Amino acid sequence: MSGLAPGLYLVATPIGSARDITLRALDILREADVLAAEDTRVLRRLLEIHGVPLAGRPVMSYHDHNGERMRPRLLTVLAEGKSVAYASDAGTPLIADPGYALAKSVSEAGHLVTTAPGPSAALAALSLSGLPTDRFLFAGFLPSSGGARSTALAELGRVPATLVFFETAQRCALSIREMIARLGDRDGALCRELTKRFEEVRRGKLSDLLNGVISDPPRGEIVLVVDRDRSEVGEAGIEVALREALETMSVKDAAKVVSEAVGAPRRDVYQMALRLGRD
Numbered sequence: 466m467s468g469l470a471p472g473l474y475l476v477a478t479p480i481g482s483a484r485d486i487t488l489r490a491l492d493i494l495r496e497a498d499v500l501a502a503e504d505t506r507v508l509r510r511l512l513e514i515h516g517v518p519l520a521g522r523p524v525m526s527y528h529d530h531n532g533e534r535m536r537p538r539l540l541t542v543l544a545e546g547k548s549v550a551y552a553s554d555a556g557t558p559l560i561a562d563p564g565y566a567l568a569k570s571v572s573e574a575g576h577l578v579t580t581a582p583g584p585s586a587a588l589a590a591l592s593l594s595g596l597p598t599d600r601f602l603f604a605g606f607l608p609s610s611g612g613a614r615s616t617a618l619a620e621l622g623r624v625p626a627t628l629v630f631f632e633t634a635q636r637c638a639l640s641i642r643e644m645i646a647r648l649g650d651r652d653g654a655l656c657r658e659l660t661k662r663f664e665e666v667r668r669g670k671l672s673d674l675l676n677g678v679i680s681d682p683p684r685g686e687i688v689l690v691v692d693r694d695r696s697e698v699g700e701a702g703i704e705v706a707l708r709e710a711l712e713t714m715s716v717k718d719a720a721k722v723v724s725e726a727v728g729a730p731r732r733d734v735y736q737m738a739l740r741l742g743r744d
Contacts, residue, residue, distance in 0.1 A: 472549070475559065477581060507555075602626045
């Protein structure tokens, strides 16, 4: 038995540079009784790079296509009092990766579920985008069908936060074109091959990004980051937003949230919130 407490350990793995793995992640991969991975070949290669021996431990495959079959086997392992390390293909497990159903089942069965946090393509792109990071929404991959994609974008367009999407190189132009149609020509960033040799960040209006994608198609793994709606909001619109916020927030908090959402000076919004609070 290992020195780890019995349970499921979600291990974040590098999204590009193999040296981005954390020391704690390596400790868990070295000590776990059983290793599970979205792609066992990728995990074996990572262990080889960092000199982590398998030492006869089982390496089990767990992905979208075999989850129903593999979950009972992993739950049996945990019921025997063993520790299981689950590693994603790249990045943080469960973030646009398989594993949600596994973690949920393990938790419901009363076993420990914990994480060794680390690399995340969504957070790396957000950091490099040059767009506001005070509030953001990770939207994952947009639906593949046109109608569902349009509906999703229409809903996301009302979110007062920076939007983060995963996208494929093949669909990149299509998605940006629909973003312009549904969200408007907002500021954005196209981040590709993060932490890898050909890392690139393109910033500008969505129309500029679209022209760049058409003239110089990007390759590799892509994250699109899109600013919140910055269209001018009138005084009446700010008042409506403040009245809604004041139902559940203090004057100070309501002013902060609304000013950030509409891009209005906080002092002006705060004065309006004070007036509405007195009313």
